[in-house]
Amino acid sequence: MLHSEKLNFDDLLERAESLPGGEISESTWEGYQSDFRVFTAYCNIWEREALPASVETVEAYLKALQEKGRCVDTIIHHKNAIHKFHAINNMASPADTPKIKLLIKKLRREFGTKPKRKHALTTEEVTRMVVNLPDTLISKRNKAFILVGFAGAMRRSEISNLEFEDIAPTDDGIKITIRKAKTDTTGEGQTVYIPWGTHKETCPIRALFDWLTLSGVKTGPVFRSLAPSPFGYTITKRGISGATIARIIKALAETVGIDPQNVAGHSLRRGCATEAAKSGASLIRVSRHLRHKNTDTTQGYIDDVNSFDENNPVHKLGL
Structure with missing residues (x-):
């Protein structure tokens, strides 16, 4: 505790300035910390200084990542981590120099590929994944988090971090507070509204309440780890x-004939966006449900929705 430590002003100032700040989320900061640990290990091996690092050290490190098979986006994430750690220590960033920017440009041109998006699960596919699950503890949990995650367009980290206290039942459904969201850089929390489902077998709220009743969870994490006994x-x-979460989604997708290599935890979130747009939900409402700051990001989640409908400009050509 603060009163038990002998800290001077410089110590406190150093601690304050070492915080990641409100411009990036907690999960992004954790990713930067992980990447910088890898960079530090690399520097130790080659007896180079990590902080401050030279431009040549960063250049060699990023090229080493490429030769290890890392994709360009991953390399850029490592570069950003190096930049962030220099910035919070008031050091000139070797990662923000013309030489490194040119290297990134070359890597993009030579090795960059359009990222392959994971399959967006449809409502019909999610239904088949959960409707015939056995009446067991583990299946009740899996069904609940899949339906809630799909309906709430939740990231797997949001499913994992969801707590009992974050769920507020209402007459119309449930209100979920996401306390740790990727895009919530200020820590204010985000809200997701899930109405009652039309079909009893796939209603996310009924599935959630079934799991809570069977598990007895009344506080803390909602979706618990289960230990074999x-x-x-x-x-x-x-x-x-x-x-x-990702492993279970892949396994259940495979049971209904979907290639698990094309499925990930994010397939629930992307699927929600795609299915809602197909059914006529406006881009603005879908964007709000996904907690996106702008609709351009949402558009990237939607799989060619209505690309051939009457609004396609080719229909206006009279061919």
Whole structure:
């Protein structure tokens, strides 16, 4: 605690300035920390200074990442991490120099490819994934987080971090507060509204309440990690991990004939956007539901929706 430490003004100032700040989210900052640890390890191996680093050190490191098979977007993320750590330490950034910018440009031109988007799960596919699951503890949990994640356009980290206290039932459905969102850089939280479903078998709220009733969860993480036991599964106090969420979605997708290599945790979020747009929801409403700051980002989530409808300009040519 603060009163038990002998800290001077310079110590406090250093701590304050080392915070990531409001311009990036907590998850982005954690990613930068992870990347910078890798960079530090590289520097230790080659006996180079990591902070401050030279332009030549950064140049060699980024090229080494490329030769290790890292994609250009990953390389840029590492470059940004190096820049951020120099910036918060009031050091000139070697990653923000003409030489490094030119290297990134060359890597983009030679090795850059359009990122392959993961399959956007449809309502019909999600239905087939969950409707015939057995009446077991683990299946109740899996069904609940898939339907809530799909309806709420939630990232897997948001599913993992969801807590009982973040759910507020209403007459019309449930209101979910997302306390740690990728785009919530100020930490104010974001709200998702999920109405009651039309069909009992696929209603996300009924599935959620079934899981809460069976599991007895009344506080803390909603979707818990389950530990194998001689009598089935035991509910732990830990939230299910993002990696486990992705693995379960892939496995259930495969059971209904979808290539698991084309599916990821983000398939729920992208699927929600695509299906809503196909059904006539406006881009603005879809964007708001996904908690995007602008509709351009939302448009990137939508898979060629209505590309051939009457608004396609080719129909106006009279061919």
